[in-house]
Amino acid sequence: MLDDLFSPPAAGIARVALPVPVDQLFDYAIPPAQAAEVGVGQRVRVPFETRILTGVIIELAAQPSRDARGRLRSIERVVDSEPVLPASLITILREEARAVLCPLGIALAAAIPAGSAPRTLRGAGLTPRGRDALRLGAAAGDALRVLQLLEDGPLAPQTLRRRAGAAAAALPLLEKDRLVAPVFLERGPRVRAARVRVATVRRGVRIEASCDGELKRAPRQAALLRELAVSGSLATAVLAKRFKGAAGLLRSLERRGLVSVETRPAPLPGSGELGGEEVASLTLTEEQRIACGEIGSAVTGRRAETFLLHGVTGSGKTEVYLRAVADSLRIGRQALVLVPEITLTHQILGRLRARFGDRLAVLHSGLRPSERLAQWERLRRGRTPIAVGARSALFAPIEELGVIVIDEEHDTAYKNQEGFRYHAHSLALRRARAASCPLVLGSATPALETRYAAERSQLRRLSLPNRIGGRPLPSVELVDLARERALLPRGRKLILSSLLLRGMRETLSEKGQCILFLNRRGFSTQIICFDCHHVERCKHCDIALTYHASEDRLRCHYCDFQTPPPEICPSCGARETSLLGVGTERLEEEVRSHFPDARIARLDRDTAARRGTTVAILRDLRAGNLDVLVGTQMVAKGHDFPGVRLVGVVNADLGLHFPDFRASERTFQLLTQVAGRAGRGGRPGRVIVQSFSPDHYAIRPVLDHDYESFYAEEMTHRSSLGYPPFGRLAQVVVSGTEEGEVREAAAQLARASQSCDGCEVLGPAPAPIARLRGRHRFQLLIKGSDRAAVWQTARSMATASEELSASIRVRVDVNPVDML
Ligand code: ADP
Ligand code: ZN
Numbered sequence: 001m002l003d004d005l006f007s008p009p010a011a012g013i014a015r016v017a018l019p020v021p022v023d024q025l026f027d028y029a030i031p032p033a034q035a036a037e038v039g040v041g042q043r044v045r046v047p048f049e050t051r052i053l054t055g056v057i058i059e060l061a062a063q064p065s066r067d068a069r070g071r072l073r074s075i076e077r078v079v080d081s082e083p084v085l086p087a088s089l090i091t092i093l094r095e096e097a098r099a100v101l102c103p104l105g106i107a108l109a110a111a112i113p114a115g116s117a118p119r120t121l122r123g124a125g126l127t128p129r130g131r132d133a134l135r136l137g138a139a140a141g142d143a144l145r146v147l148q149l150l151e152d153g154p155l156a157p158q159t160l161r162r163r164a165g166a167a168a169a170a171l172p173l174l175e176k177d178r179l180v181a182p183v184f185l186e187r188g189p190r191v192r193a194a195r196v197r198v199a200t201v202r203r204g205v206r207i208e209a210s211c212d213g214e215l216k217r218a219p220r221q222a223a224l225l226r227e228l229a230v231s232g233s234l235a236t237a238v239l240a241k242r243f244k245g246a247a248g249l250l251r252s253l254e255r256r257g258l259v260s261v262e263t264r265p266a267p268l269p270g271s272g273e274l275g276g277e278e279v280a281s282l283t284l285t286e287e288q289r290i291a292c293g294e295i296g297s298a299v300t301g302r303r304a305e306t307f308l309l310h311g312v313t314g315s316g317k318t319e320v321y322l323r324a325v326a327d328s329l330r331i332g333r334q335a336l337v338l339v340p341e342i343t344l345t346h347q348i349l350g351r352l353r354a355r356f357g358d359r360l361a362v363l364h365s366g367l368r369p370s371e372r373l374a375q376w377e378r379l380r381r382g383r384t385p386i387a388v389g390a391r392s393a394l395f396a397p398i399e400e401l402g403v404i405v406i407d408e409e410h411d412t413a414y415k416n417q418e419g420f421r422y423h424a425h426s427l428a429l430r431r432a433r434a435a436s437c438p439l440v441l442g443s444a445t446p447a448l449e450t451r452y453a454a455e456r457s458q459l460r461r462l463s464l465p466n467r468i469g470g471r472p473l474p475s476v477e478l479v480d481l482a483r484e485r486a487l488l489p490r491g492r493k494l495i496l497s498s499l500l501l502r503g504m505r506e507t508l509s510e511k512g513q514c515i516l517f518l519n520r521r522g523f524s525t526q527i528i529c530f531d532c533h534h535v536e537r538c539k540h541c542d543i544a545l546t547y548h549a550s551e552d553r554l555r556c557h558y559c560d561f562q563t564p565p566p567e568i569c570p571s572c573g574a575r576e577t578s579l580l581g582v583g584t585e586r587l588e589e590e591v592r593s594h595f596p597d598a599r600i601a602r603l604d605r606d607t608a609a610r611r612g613t614t615v616a617i618l619r620d621l622r623a624g625n626l627d628v629l630v631g632t633q634m635v636a637k638g639h640d641f642p643g644v645r646l647v648g649v650v651n652a653d654l655g656l657h658f659p660d661f662r663a664s665e666r667t668f669q670l671l672t673q674v675a676g677r678a679g680r681g682g683r684p685g686r687v688i689v690q691s692f693s694p695d696h697y698a699i700r701p702v703l704d705h706d707y708e709s710f711y712a713e714e715m716t717h718r719s720s721l722g723y724p725p726f727g728r729l730a731q732v733v734v735s736g737t738e739e740g741e742v743r744e745a746a747a748q749l750a751r752a753s754q755s756c757d758g759c760e761v762l763g764p765a766p767a768p769i770a771r772l773r774g775r776h777r778f779q780l781l782i783k784g785s786d787r788a789a790v791w792q793t794a795r796s797m798a799t800a801s802e803e804l805s806a807s808i809r810v811r812v813d814v815n816p817v818d819m820l
């Protein structure tokens with residue numbers, strides 16, 4: 001009998017994931033009083049070292065794990081009454097976190113909307129000694145003032161300082177004398193879901209009969225009811241603007257049972273109050289019909305199949321997505337549509353809205369936290385069937401998924417670049433499997449990995465090879481800059497060729513708009529021959545070498561191969577090599593000098609940093625208030641500008657020289673995408689691409705929008721060097737303020753992992769960005785054909801990094817997509 005009393009309850013221990021950089025779960029005792037409240041997936045507040053943290057319960061257990069015994073602490077408080085994320089989603093996050101070597105607690109923190117958990121502040125409160133001192137009148141002056149302020153309860157430090165003024169200086173001494181002690185103060189969540197109150201005409205109410213009947217003597221109520229009947233329901237805030245005393249009128253109508261008023265999570269501004277389905281009246285093309293049939297049958301058959309919808313810009317992919325979403329809704333399930341960056345891709349959002357109205361929740365990083373939370377609540381329990389958003393929309397609490405769509409699937413924005421380094425593909429695949437629903441990846445230029453997966457029958461490729469209505473693809477013209485340059489006086493930089501200048505002049509005289517595009521990410525460290533534009537590359541890695549001015553050497557950022565810069569160009573024998581450097585600013589100047597009367601704007605990282613500027617510039621462009629837009633790759637993203645008739649690519653080669661094995665792929669994708677932008681408004685578009693290497697396999701096929709020939713060529717390169725999709729990669733970046741210490745730490749990690757078979761470790765080498773915000777950066781690359789070996793080696797480095805000094809930071813990126 002006594003034994004029973006002393007044995008722990010069935011599940012006395014909660015295993016909690018905490019947002020700390022240690023890859024394990026932490027055990028906490030569940031206080032008996034809370035045993036009935038806790039469950040897997042709920043958040044709890046727990047003591048950790050000297051802080052109180054919010055974690056998520058991942059498992060319940062009867063006994064603590066061995067290393068937790070003896071110093072077991074208890075849960076302070078249970079935050080949620082139900083799981084914060086669906087159990088299936090937690091399982092998926094757990095798998096993905098493991099795959100990318102991220103502690104689960106950090107992954108979960110990324111998945112849960114910021115600010116939605118309660119906070120704990122450290123405050124100050126009276127001790128019993130302090131109370132005695134007050135009661136006995138033992139304190140005076142500043143000390144007395146502070147004690148009095150705390151008499152009614154503990155206060156947060158800021159509050160105390162504000163109220164006590166200069167007297168707050170007495171606090172340390174009071175703490176030392178143990179009259180005052182630190183206490184934890186619980187505060188509610190910083191963020192609450194934005195809400196609206198919505199009035200709705202009750203079902204079955206006959207408007208005219210009511211107005212002529214019971215409301216005969218209440219004309220203002222009748223007027224409001226009629227107004228409401230037009231749309232069925234309206235926000236009370238809207239009604240308040242239209243009717244004086246709306247609140248009172250609504251209360252009366254509610255009392256009569258004609259109208260109901262309820263609080264709902266707020267839809268986003270501009271999403272419209274009511275959703276009416278715009279019935280799709282398009283007749284599908286034969287190819288669209290096949291694609292819709294295949295995807296539709298997977299949706300209704302609830303099969304977790306993956307499709308690649310491969311179609312040139314304007315081939316009608318979006319229409320196929322919309323039908324897949326409709327199919328999913330028809331069988332009572334939800335749908336998730338991912339776009340690379342929602343603030344830059346209004347187009348698909350607009351079309352979803354036109355077709356599905358406010359049955360749409362929108363999720364992206366531009367939302368205020370309260371708006372984001374409101375969108376989540378709308379999705380939870382299926383109240384809103386469709387979610388559209390950037391990659392983080394994959395965390396949305398959608399339980400009845402019927403289809404997932406990833407538009408522009410090749411976009412690098414689908415990989416999260418910090419903290420939880422998940423890839424949207426991988427997470428989407430896991431969600432689709434768990435929900436037993438299809439995943440649709442759409443692109444005009446699929447990622448090589450995706451196209452290769454289709455080749456190996458891991459996914460179904462559905463092809464839309466033609467533009468809708470036989471509209472021609474924009475014509476692309478290539479300018480050979482080398483040839484053109486030969487005609488110029490020596491030493492003068494060639495920025496705009498005569499063909500491009502002529503094209504611009506013609507376009508502007510016909511009141512058309514031009515976009516000039518400079519694919520450049522602030523790199524001026526590649527040695528490029530001024531005459532033939534030859535770039536020195538690493539013999540082992542086929543990566544453009546980077547010039548390090550301080551040592552006057554060229555270095556490979558993958559394997560650290562080094563060589564002095566050539567005195568004469570190895571390709572053409574010219575004596576003059578030079579750092580290439582034309583930035584967007586210089587380009588803008590050049591355009592102004594040629595077209596002094598044109599309205600010109602520039603869009604790059606600098607201008608984009610100013611909030612709202614990007615949107616304003618794009619709006620101006622669409623409204624026809626701009627003649628020429630000069631910009632970086634930002635302008636290539638899925639915009640639709642009917643007035644743009646000429647797109648000029650100033651130097652197509654620049655992207656080829658990034659120290660990244662995907663440089664060719666990115667270049668081809670970007671150029672193709674840019675080419676697809678021109679002439680969407682009915683008139684034929686013109687694209688002029690300037691290049692020093694017009695015959696490069698990543699540039700030539702852009703002429704014919706020929707993905708397949710690029711793909712074939714690029715695959716032979718990848719295969720010969722063992723890069724993905726043939727091999728696997730992981731990148732480890734080590735950084736710190738002392739260069740020597742960082743290099744040594746990187747070498748130590750390399751040694752820690754040397755025993756692994758099936759992969760090799762390249763480096764340490766300086767990272768492509770060798771210094772960033774005062775920190776030196778070195779990188780190691782793990783490369784191999786065996787994915788398990790690469791993962792294992794990366795993991796051993798991650799583990800070894802926990803032993804390094806605290807001043808060294810280590811970032812492990814499994815399957816990196818951006819090698820900077
Ligand atoms: P993508 O997404 O591949 O760029 P869209 O879906 O935007 O292509 O289609 C391009 C244009 O063609 C859009 O204006 C769209 O409304 C229209 N469209 C799509 N499918 C059809 C169709 N079957 N018949 C007529 N017009 C269509
Ligand atoms: Zn190399």
